[in-house]
Amino acid sequence: MAASACPGSAAIPEAVRAKFVENGQGHVFEFVDKGLVPAGVPSVEAFVEQLSALADDLPRINKLFASTMAAAAATVDRSSSELTPVDESDVLSAASASAAERDSWRARGLAAIAAGQVAVVVLAGGQGTRLGSSLPKAAYDAGLPSGKVLIRLQAERIQRLRTLAAAVAGADPSSVHLPWFVMTSPQTHEATVACFAEHGNFGLPEEDVTLFQQGQLPSFTPEGKIMLESATSLALGPDGNGGIYRALHVNGCVADMEARGVKIVHAYAVDNLVGKVADPVFMGLCLERGVDVGNKVVPKSSPDEKVGMLCRKGGRFSVVEYSDMPAALKQERVGDGEAAPLRFRAGNICVHAYDIEFLRGPAHPDRLSEVFHVARKKIPCADPATGLTMSKAAIETENAVKLEGFIFDVFEEAERTVLLEVDRSDEFSPVKNAPAKGLSDSPDTARQMASDEARRWLEAAGATVEGEGLVELSPLVSYGGEGLEALAGATVSAPCCICLQAELEALPSSLAMPSAPSSVTLPSGREAVCADGCSRAVDASLGISGNALSFSVLAL
Numbered sequence: 001m002a003a004s005a006c007p008g009s010a011a012i013p014e015a016v017r018a019k020f021v022e023n024g025q026g027h028v029f030e031f032v033d034k035g036l037v038p039a040g041v042p043s044v045e046a047f048v049e050q051l052s053a054l055a056d057d058l059p060r061i062n063k064l065f066a067s068t069m070a071a072a073a074a075t076v077d078r079s080s081s082e083l084t085p086v087d088e089s090d091v092l093s094a095a096s097a098s099a100a101e102r103d104s105w106r107a108r109g110l111a112a113i114a115a116g117q118v119a120v121v122v123l124a125g126g127q128g129t130r131l132g133s134s135l136p137k138a139a140y141d142a143g144l145p146s147g148k149v150l151i152r153l154q155a156e157r158i159q160r161l162r163t164l165a166a167a168v169a170g171a172d173p174s175s176v177h178l179p180w181f182v183m184t185s186p187q188t189h190e191a192t193v194a195c196f197a198e199h200g201n202f203g204l205p206e207e208d209v210t211l212f213q214q215g216q217l218p219s220f221t222p223e224g225k226i227m228l229e230s231a232t233s234l235a236l237g238p239d240g241n242g243g244i245y246r247a248l249h250v251n252g253c254v255a256d257m258e259a260r261g262v263k264i265v266h267a268y269a270v271d272n273l274v275g276k277v278a279d280p281v282f283m284g285l286c287l288e289r290g291v292d293v294g295n296k297v298v299p300k301s302s303p304d305e306k307v308g309m310l311c312r313k314g315g316r317f318s319v320v321e322y323s324d325m326p327a328a329l330k331q332e333r334v335g336d337g338e339a340a341p342l343r344f345r346a347g348n349i350c351v352h353a354y355d356i357e358f359l360r361g362p363a364h365p366d367r368l369s370e371v372f373h374v375a376r377k378k379i380p381c382a383d384p385a386t387g388l389t390m391s392k393a394a395i396e397t398e399n400a401v402k403l404e405g406f407i408f409d410v411f412e413e414a415e416r417t418v419l420l421e422v423d424r425s426d427e428f429s430p431v432k433n434a435p436a437k438g439l440s441d442s443p444d445t446a447r448q449m450a451s452d453e454a455r456r457w458l459e460a461a462g463a464t465v466e467g468e469g470l471v472e473l474s475p476l477v478s479y480g481g482e483g484l485e486a487l488a489g490a491t492v493s494a495p496c497c498i499c500l501q502a503e504l505e506a507l508p509s510s511l512a513m514p515s516a517p518s519s520v521t522l523p524s525g526r527e528a529v530c531a532d533g534c535s536r537a538v539d540a541s542l543g544i545s546g547n548a549l550s551f552s553v554l555a556l
Contacts, residue, residue, distance in 0.1 A: 012032065012044075016052050017029065023059060024062065025225065028226055031228070031232065031387040032232065036387045038231060038386055038388055041230040041233065041387060042232045042233045061217065062224070063370060064217075065401075066224070067371050068372045068374060069224070071371045085311055085343050085345070085346070086311060086346050090312075091419045092421065095421075102281055105282075105285045106284055107284065108288060109278075109281060109283035109285075110168045111165075111168060111169065112283055112284070113176065113280060116261055117261060117262055118178060118262065118266065118283055119266070120181065120267075120277055121244065121253075121268075123267065123270060124136065124182050125183060126188070127188060128140045130432070130434060131435065133541070136187075136188035136191050137271050138182075138192055138195065139151060140271075141538070143447050143542045144472045145470060145495060145496070145497040145534075145551040147510070147536055147538075150273065150431065151182075152202050153273070153475055154275075155202035156475035157276070157277040157278075158178050158204060158277055160475050161280065161479060162178055164280075165178075178208065179210070180208060182209070182210065183213070183214050183244060184214070185214055185238045186216060193211055210256065212251040213247065215238075215246055215250075216236040217238075218234050219400040219401065220403075227379070227399075229380055230387060230389045231388070232387075235380070235381060240372070240404030240406060240407075241269075241405070242372070242405025242406045242409050245359070245368060245410065258356065258360070263356055264287055264353055264356065271431045272349070272351075273430075273450050274449055276479075276480065282420060285418060286418060290355075291353075292357075292417065293354055294417070294419075295348065295419050296351035296420050296421075297348060297419055297420070298424040299342075300346075301424070301440075303330040303331050303342060304322075307348055307349065308348035309325055309345075309346060310346035310348055311346070316412045316414070317414065318412050325344070349427070349430075350407065352407065362413035372404055373405070374402075375401075375404060376398040376401055378395045378397070378398050378400070379395075380392055380395075381395070425453065447470065448470075450472070451471045451472065454498075455494075458471070458473070458498075460484075462489055465494060466493050467494035467495065469495025470496075470551070471495070471496055471498075474498060476503060477499060477556060486522055486524045487556075488523065489523030490522050495551035496553070496554060497551055498554045499553065499556070500556055501556065504529075511535070511536045512536065513534050514533040514534075518531070528554060528555060530555075531552060532552045534550070535549060535550045
């Protein structure tokens with residue numbers, strides 16, 4: 001049928017059509033060419049926008065599919081000597097380092113932050129669906145007394161670091177710039193932009209906050225044909241967290257970093273409730289060692305924990321995704337019995353650092369690997385007869401090949417790498433599984449870990465913590481246990497939230513205070529305000545008794 005045979009067909013620009021046909025993907029026009037555009041599917045105009053955005057990239061996408069499938073067919077037996085565990089000598093332990101070493105790394109990291117040499121990238125493309133939320137995971141309320149969402153807590157850690165770095169440099173905090181690059185996905189971008197706008201970038205300078213989208217890839221049939229979700233929409237999805245490198249370049253983020261004089265870049269996942277954003281100890285260590293890539297690791301909690309494993313592959317550091325690791329290797333131990341440590345024990349927690357030259361070089365899109373990872377899945381697709389979207393439930397077998405890049409795929413290109421083992425209870429509390437199900441890596445376990453950490457910091461500062469409830473310590477008060485001298489000798493009753501007085505107005509609108517806060521003088525002589533009997537409503541999905549939290553507020 002001629003392209004002009006129906007209005008839908010005529011709406012497809014000839015240049016766009018030609019690119020799809022030339023690249024063997026002309027089948028995507030089959031419904032519009034037949035005039036089969038049923039009610040309830042996206043408009044032809046929206047389809048044209050989708051097609052136009054992908055057209056110039058089709059040669060790369062086709063090549064990526066072909067090379068990935070060829071690599072998957074030539075399966076390497078990873079149980080061979082190709083993979084070896086990292087040696088103890090490969091891993092620095094934060095706990096085993098001397099106080100002088102840690103202080104030196106921290107001082108160097110803070111000096112670099114003060115000089116504008118550090119940038120931060122957060123992977124914030126995930127949705128909160130598995131957590132029972134319709135919002136992006138970045139905007140998820142994990143049930144802390146303050147109601148602060150994940151991205152706000154991280155913004156406040158950046159604010160606190162600016163203050164600490166300014167103190168080291170003898171400067172005003174407003175003169176310290178720690179640029180934050182927030183990578184969203186098409187599914188979360190608009191809502192994340194709205195969240196930042198609603199909260200005024202959480203107090204950070206506008207010029208230091210950049211929101212950008214990761215790329216998308218189509219789903220394919222096993223034969224390499226791009227799939228349609230409906231008559232007028234492609235089946236597209238994010239290109240995996242490995243899409244960070246291409247996205248940083250095509251959105252101008254790396255160029256922005258270079259223009260600012262950034263030397264080291266910290267990247268992390270948004271769902272880590274207690275993660276140390278731009279940890280000055282880690283930044284200082286990486287700068288001191290002059291590495292291309294830095295990785296934080298934790299000892300795996302069990303053979304089946306769903307984290308990637310740091311190992312050596314061909315002599316180079318590499319990360320193997322948990323689903324790709326042979327079962328036998330996961331179970332290997334150094335010694336007999338369940339108490340013996342795992343042979344492959346260095347768990348990846350998605351906390352990375354990059355020298356800016358590494359991002360410009362091996363991590364440049366022109367030099368990235370043309371082999372991704374294959375996932376075979378059931379996805380909604382166009383009904384061949386009607387053009388309407390068939391649900392997953394109506395599809396009997398895995399019908400799609402999805403390609404994903406992993407953030408650690410490029411690490412094998414690093415000439416110099418440092419691994420820093422940290423304490424899980426201090427730095428790794430992912431929020432991945434649904435709450436109130438008794439599962440690990442859930443809001444429940446993350447909330448408790450954050451509370452336990454706050455208790456340790458307060459007690460180390462000389463405070464007494466009474467009661468069994470949650471203890472929340474605002475990142476604006478303390479980044480890593482510092483700055484709590486005013487609470488020495490004080491008794492804190494849990495559940496409670498300790499914050500700055502300037503934060504009181506920013507607490508959630510659902511917070512109920514029975515009366516105005518009262519002034520108190522702490523044993524240290526510091527004036528503070530206290531409000532007892534506070535409460536706030538929480539989402540029912542959190543499974544908290546009565547769907548409400550009760551606590552006191554102590555504002556310094």
